Structure formats: C-alpha cells, structure tokens
Amino acid sequence: MPTISEGKANQYKRLCRPGLAVGFLLFAVYCLLLTACTDPDLVCNDTLGCVRIDANDPIRLAAMVALSGEGSYLGEDSLRGVEIALAERDHLLLGHPVEVVNMDTACTVEKGRMAAIEVGADPLLIGIIGDTCSAVTEAIIPVVNQANLVMISPSSTQPDLPQADISAEGEWQRSFFRTAPNSLWQGAVAAEFAVNELGVATAAIIHDDTEGSLALQQAFATTFTALGGQITFAGQVATGQVDIQEAMMAVNTGGPELLYLPLFEPEANLVINNLAEGRELLLLGPDSLFLPSFAESTGMAVEGMALTNMAVAGAAYEEFLSQWLVLYGEDPVVPFHAYAYDATVILLNAIEVVVQEGRNGSLLIGRQALREAVERTRLDGLTGRLVCETAECASPATIGIYQLTAAEISGEGWPPPLLWRPTDGRQQ
Numbered sequence: 233m234p235t236i237s238e239g240k241a242n243q244y245k246r247l248c249r250p251g252l253a254v255g256f257l258l259f260a261v262y263c264l265l266l267t268a269c270t271d272p273d274l275v276c277n278d279t280l281g282c283v284r285i286d287a288n289d290p291i292r293l294a295a296m297v298a299l300s301g302e303g304s305y306l307g308e309d310s311l312r313g314v315e316i317a318l319a320e321r322d323h324l325l326l327g328h329p330v331e332v333v334n335m336d337t338a339c340t341v342e343k344g345r346m347a348a349i350e351v352g353a354d355p356l357l358i359g360i361i362g363d364t365c366s367a368v369t370e371a372i373i374p375v376v377n378q379a380n381l382v383m384i385s386p387s388s389t390q391p392d393l394p395q396a397d398i399s400a401e402g403e404w405q406r407s408f409f410r411t412a413p414n415s416l417w418q419g420a421v422a423a424e425f426a427v428n429e430l431g432v433a434t435a436a437i438i439h440d441d442t443e444g445s446l447a448l449q450q451a452f453a454t455t456f457t458a459l460g461g462q463i464t465f466a467g468q469v470a471t472g473q474v475d476i477q478e479a480m481m482a483v484n485t486g487g488p489e490l491l492y493l494p495l496f497e498p499e500a501n502l503v504i505n506n507l508a509e510g511r512e513l514l515l516l517g518p519d520s521l522f523l524p525s526f527a528e529s530t531g532m533a534v535e536g537m538a539l540t541n542m543a544v545a546g547a548a549y550e551e552f553l554s555q556w557l558v559l560y561g562e563d564p565v566v567p568f569h570a571y572a573y574d575a576t577v578i579l580l581n582a583i584e585v586v587v588q589e590g591r592n593g594s595l596l597i598g599r600q601a602l603r604e605a606v607e608r609t610r611l612d613g614l615t616g617r618l619v620c621e622t623a624e625c626a627s628p629a630t631i632g633i634y635q636l637t638a639a640e641i642s643g644e645g646w647p648p649p650l651l652w653r654p655t656d657g658r659q660q
Contacts, residue, residue, distance in 0.1 A: 280603075283358050283595075285328060289356075293332050295310070298339040306364050310572035313570060314361055314572050315559075319555075333354075344368035345372060357381065361383075362383060363388060365387075368388075369390075369393055370388075381407060382579070384409045385411070385575070406603035409623050410623060413631055418540040418631055423456035425654075426490055434486075434487065435456055435463055436465040438493055440494075440499055442471065464487060464488045467482055480506045480507070494518050496521070497523070497525065500521055504534060522540075522647075527641045539635075549614050552573065556569070578606060586604075
C-alpha cells in the first residue's frame with residue numbers, strides 16, 4: 233500500500249487548515265456574486281459602447297445648468313423642471329433610483345468645458361440635460377460627442393447650434409438635441425401673426441448690428457414677403473447709436489402699417505420715442521424686449537405692442553404649475569422649466585426603449601441606441617408636440633404673441649397676456 237511522505241503529509245495538512253478552507257469558500261461565493269451582478273446574458277453590441285448598471289445601482293444623469301452668476305435664475309428654473317419630472321416617477325426608472333449630478337456652468341464657456349470633461353469621464357453617466365446658455369452649449373457639444381453621451385438643452389436657442397454636432401464628413405452625430413425653440417422662429421411667427429391675424433400688408437424693420445438681430449429681421453422679411461406682404465424699409469441702428477434721424481425719416485415717410493423691431497434696450501426705446509407723433513403704427517418685437525424694464529421705461533407709447541416669446545399653455549401645464557407651487561411656494565419667472573421637464577421625459581423614455589434588463593435587475597444601455605431612440609421621439613409634452621427627428625425637437629408653435637397692456641407699463645403686473653400662438657401642423 234503506497235504511503236505519503238512526511239513532506240507531502242504536511243503540505244496536505246496546510247491546505248486543509250480551516251482558515252484556508254473558509255477562504256476558498258468565500259472566493260467561490262464572490263465569483264458567484266460577481267457573475268450574478270454582471271449578468272453574462274447581457275451583451276453589448278452597440279457601436280458606441282454601453283453603460284452597465286448593476287442591480288440596485290442608480291441610473292445617473294447630469295444637469296449642466298447655470299446655478300451661479302447672472303444667469304443663475306435660468307438654471308434654477310430648468311433644474312426645478314427636471315426635479316418635477318423625476319418626482320412624478322418617484323425618482324425611479326426600471327426599478328432603479330435616478331440620480332442627477334448637478335453641474336454649475338455659470339453660463340461661462342470655461343466652466344462649461346470643465347464640467348463637460350468631468351461628466352464625460354464618468355463611465356456610468358447616461359445623458360445630460362443642458363446647457364442653459366447657447367455659447368456654453370456650442371462649446372461643449374464636441375466634448376459631449378467625444379464622450380459618446382447625448383445632451384438635450386431646454387434653453388439654448390441660438391439658431392446654428394445643431395451645426396456644432398455635424399462631423400467632418402457632414403453627418404449629424406445625434407449627440408445634441410433641444411426642446412427649446414430655435415430663436416429664428418420668432419421672426420417667422422411674428423410675420424405670420426402680422427399678415428394672417430392683423431391683416432397687415434406693409435411693414436418696416438429696424439434692426440441692430442448683432443448677429444441675432446440680423447437673423448431675426450431676415451426671417452421676418454422672408455416670411456412676410458412669402459405671405460404677400462411688402463417691406464417698405466429695412467434699416468440698421470448700431471448698438472449704442474444715438475443719432476437715428478435718417479432711419480426714423482425712412483420709417484415715417486415710407487407709410488408702413490407695422491414696425492418690426494428686433495432690438496434690445498435702449499435702442500428700441502430710442503426708436504419708439506422718435507416715431508412721428510399722431511401716427512398709428514403697430515409695433516412688434518422679439519423676446520429681447522420681453523422685459524418689465526422695457527415696458528415701464530418706454531411708457532404708454534408701447535401700449536398694445538406685440539412681443540414674441542416662448543408660450544406654454546394647456547391643462548397639463550396648469551397641473552404642472554400646481555405641483556410647482558406646492559414644491560417651491562412661488563410662481564416661475566421664465567418658461568424654461570417646461571422645456572427642461574420635457575427634455576427629462578424624452579431622455580427617460582428613450583432609456584426605457586433601448587435598455588436590456590438582466591434577470592437579477594441589472595441593466596445595459598447602448599449609447600448609440602440611446603441617441604437614436606431620442607431621435608425617434610414623438611411626444612405630446614408640456615410645451616406642445618415634440619418631434620426629435622432633427623436636433624430641433626420643438627416646433628414654431630411653441631412661440632407665442634404677447635401684448636403689452638397698461639398693467640405691465642405701470643408695473644402692476646407681469647407677464648403680459650398671451651394673445652396668440654400658431655398651430656402645429658406636424659404629423660401626430
């Protein structure tokens with residue numbers, strides 16, 4: 233009968249010590265748990281990779297908004313819209329808590345880039361609501377794209393932002409969407425209102441030397457003439473210019489029925505105060521004049537003036553405002569909360585569409601699949617019909633016409649009443 237040498241016997245004794253046996257057992261259990269957490273049935277075939285969320289771990293989003301600086305009230309307004317959208321779901325999605333990482337970009341490009349780089353380095357972050365300001369959004373779109381993320385802005389309205397998401401090969405990369413309306417739409421909506429609602433046939437335009445003002449006057453003129461109207465004069469008042477007599481003479485002698493003013497303060501105030509006395513001229517302006525200071529400083533000369541701005545209305549929005557009042561004890565001062573709410577709903581819905589769910593509660597979310605799911609969005613939101621087949625999820629129907637009254641001019645009330653908004657002709 234074979235025997236075991238003394239050395240071998242000691243070796244087997246060491247292997248069979250209770251502590252080592254327990255260690256092997258714990259290691260085996262650890263391996264089983266690791267397999268259970270990662271769920272080998274979930275396979276990532278996404279071209280941009282996947283986010284793997286283990287059972288009981290949160291679904292992580294980022295809100296990149298201005299929470300400091302002059303634009304902080306805008307970012308705070310948007311953040312509250314995000315919070316209400318999550319509260320309606322009890323901060324849960326697919327059985328997982330939803331965690332929002334708040335990043336203060338302060339409406340500065342430098343802080344925005346730093347925040348985007350930090351967010352992009354988080355392998356578990358799925359998508360971004362933001363940014364508040366157009367300049368920041370334009371600067372961080374390439375960073376967001378490189379990180380394979382998707383971003384939906386509730387307030388960046390600069391017309392050419394989608395161009396920042398075009399690759400060198402001319403392909404839209406689907407990393408940027410927005411629920412906020414393109415600011416150029418204000419010019420087209422203003423012209424539609426002038427012709428179809430007011431019955432105006434002739435109009436004059438005074439714009440300034442800023443890029444936005446030039447774009448708005450072109451959008452107004454293009455739509456106005458396409459609808460059969462005639463532009464009697466289109467002239468420029470430079471920022472800070474005081475002598476405007478030449479432009480005013482052209483307006484006063486040209487005989488227009490309406491004057492469109494894509495201007496800021498104080499140039500708009502100066503133009504209105506220099507209109508010919510006794511002449512009845514309809515006044516129309518953009519959201520840059522949608523300010524209590526403009527109405528109060530210009531006085532009764534702007535009574536009845538129409539202004540374009542974002543317009544949100546309806547039963548669903550009234551219910552939303554009731555929730556807002558309960559949570560925050562005050563009315564909102566700007567409309568971006570509603571666009572942030574819709575942006576959050578779009579992102580959460582898209583996650584639900586593309587997710588792979590493991591047997592143990594783990595999730596797998598493809599990054600390219602998520603972008604494409606956002607692109608396929610068709611949603612009746614707080615702000616109207618949202619169709620994201622381009623970066624522009626909103627429609628011109630989310631722009632409304634407001635009218636200044638004696639209440640706003642005297643400082644007794646704000647905002648002015650909503651007078652009109654266009655219909656949305658997009659397919660339901």
